[in-house]
Amino acid sequence: MTTGCRSWPRWRHPRERWFRRAARKVRPGRAAIRPRRRWVPGPRRASEVNDDLFIPSLDIRGARLMGYYAAFLDVGGQRCLVVGGGEPALAKARGLLESGARVTIVWDRLIPEFRTLEVALVERRFEEADLEGCVLAIDASGDEATGVRVSQAARERGVLVNVLDRPALCTFIAPALVRRGPLQVAISTSGRSPFLAAHLRRLVERWLGPEWGSMVELTGRLRDRLRQQGVSLSEQTTQYGRALGSPALGLLRAGRVAAAEAAINRSDGHVALIGAGPGDPALLTVRAVGLLSRADLVLYDALVDAAALAWCRPDAELVCVGKRGGRTSAQQGSIEAHMIAAAQTGRFVVRLKGGDPFVFGRGGEEVLALVAAGITIEVVPGVSAATAAPALAGIPLTHRGLAASFAVTTARRADGGVHDFRDLAGADTLVVMMPVQALQQVSAQLIAAGRPPTCPVALVEGASTSRQRVVRGRLDDIGRRVGQRAVEGPALLVVGAVVNALAEVTASDQSMQDGIPRRAHAGGHPQLRVDGAQVRVDGAPADHELGSNLWSGQAARHQDEHLDLSWRQATNRNPS
Structure with a gap:
């Protein structure tokens, strides 16, 4: 099945309500404000967009919200003027030379440095006659009076003009530009913040490596060939998608251009087995994001946040194959058969699994099935909940003087019986995955295996998501505490002295021991910030201090069962 979305009437979406008053009455001469739906890039097929990805935007009619029309100018062989003799002018001159x-x-x-460039040098101050025959002028002198003169003279002659850092004197602004051969990506803040534009350019430069320029050339050749053969537009689109999902980018990155072109021109399918992390899409690896954005078919687990699927191509097929205890689920054999069949038809398949695919994710079984079928496979590790959940709850798995080792296991064995834990008695810290349905039995078995009944334990639910909660207690009473709080999962249990290792910066001893919510004295312990969340009990942090999940648009309120009740009430009254 595919992911679904909720269709909201125009004025009923909860994030559009605040537009109502502004839109009801608009005085003459005032800008009209209308809500408009805009979705984050991601799954856009009819029933595949998550309504959490809605971003409201303003359509201000009659007001100059942006004021610039994005375009690329062909200045090849044209005369262009740069006024100035320092580093800013040098950068502009080099950019123009690169454009011919x-x-x-x-x-x-x-x-x-100017004398090393193939440019005409005029060593004097600007004169209006310098603009004759120019199609474009840039003032990078830094001199205010010169900037005004260049702007006025250029406007009078119909010459496009840009005066650095003075948008009011410009008829065009130059974006921050990323060049990769024929590929050019322009970033503009409409002159409002060149610093942010430069920062975003650096981010894009890291993402778009030099191989993308070669990829443009190769896909351009593919396009020319398909058009010459009279291939239909829909089939062309399919071929472009296959080229994008092919190993060509990796081969280009390794300098194997011929192999990359061969990969684009053939239709060998392959599979990427990817770990999606503990829940928050921000914890996806860079490699995972890159592969998700190129896949034809994505088979994802039920625990994968829908916002993570926003990285998928708009035309990608998304299929939920999640398995949840006690519910109708896809069979492992059918999942493997689906991957094999899709790859054999030339598709690039991503199998997106919660956490790490090789940590209780049955990833090894899928690898064996794919290899046996002759399918090429890539494994991308993910952030495992086994280590992420304790960290996000402020619990170190190892701590000098308390724990020098840890072990990870599941509550049940492969045959369905509860683990007896005797083989893990030597581990200082124990992480038990999926313990909720058998928590009382797990506690009894741990005590029988030698753990003291008073051993500190913590159950972490929904780690890294807006549902995160931490229930702390002792081994002999954690079952009762969890039962009182209707924990559903996914969750894991941390057992050992490390549960209280950071008690001084997370909660008072009393609240840590008996679970009684209380306010610590003023000026209490220092704050511990974990992934943007406040993990403490000494006073209620302001709402803006809490980390926000920028991917899903929801507040990431990591709630601990021992935090002050007034904090919870405040956050419930003020959802972000």
Whole structure:
């Protein structure tokens, strides 16, 4: 089955309600404000968009919200003027030269680097006659009066003009640009924040490596060939998708251009087995995001956050194959058969699994099935909940003087029986996955295996998500405490002295021992910030201090069962 979305009437979406008053009455001459639905890039097929990905935007009619039309100029062989003689002017001159322009530099003091460029140098101050025959002028002199003169003279002659850091004097603004051969990505803040534009450019540069320029060339050749053969547009689109999902990018990154072109031109399918992390899409690895964005077919677990699927291609097929205890679930054999059949038809398949695929995720079984069928497979590790959940709850699995080892296991064996834990008696810290349905039995078995009844334990539910809760107690009473709080899972149990290792910065001893919510004295323990969440009991943090899940648009309120009740009441009254 595919993921579903909820269709909201225009004025009933909860995040559009605040637009109502502004939209009801608009005085003459005032900008009209209308709500408009805009969705984060992601699954866009009819029933595949999660309504948590809604972002409200303003359509201000009559107001200059942006004011710039994005375009790329062909300045090849055209004369362009740069006014200035320092580093800013040098950068502009180099950019124009890369675009094939004939560049003239005018200023009375030039840094030596200009003499290494193929440009015309005029060593004096700007004169209006310098604009004759120019199609574009840039003032990077930093001189205020010169900037005004260049702007006025250029406007009078119909020459496009840009004065650095002075948008009011410009008829165009230059974006932060990322160049990868024929691929160019422009980033603009409409002149509001060049610093942020430069920061975003650096991020894009890290994401778009040099291989993308070669990828554009190869897919361009594929496009030319398909058009010459008269292939239909729908089939062309399919071929482009297969090219994107092929191993070509990796081969180009390794410098194997011929192999990359061969990979684009053939239709060998392959599978990527990817760990989605503990829940928060922000914890996806960079490699996971890159592969998700190129996949034809994504088979995802029930525990994968729908916001993680926003990285998928708009035309990707998304199929939920999640298995949840006590519910109708896809059979492991059918999942493996689905992957094999899709890959054999040339599709790029991503199997997206919660946590790490090789930590109680049956990833090894899937690898064996795929290899036996002759399918090429890549494994991408994920952040396992076994280590992430304790960390997000402020519990170190190892701590000097308390724990030098830890073990991870599941509550039940493969045959369905509860683990007896005797083989794990030597581990200082024990992490038990999926314990909720058998928690009383797990506690009894741990005590029988030698753990003291008073051993500190913590059950972490919904780690890294907006549902995160931590229920603390002792081994002999954790079952009762969890039963009182209707914990559903996913959850895991942490057993050992490390549960209280950070008690001084997370909660008072009393609240840690007996679970009684209480307010600590003013000026209490220092704060411990874990992934944007406040893990403490000494006073209620302001709402803005809590980490927000930017991917799903929900507040990431990591609630601990021992936090002050007034904090919970405040956050319940003020959802973000």
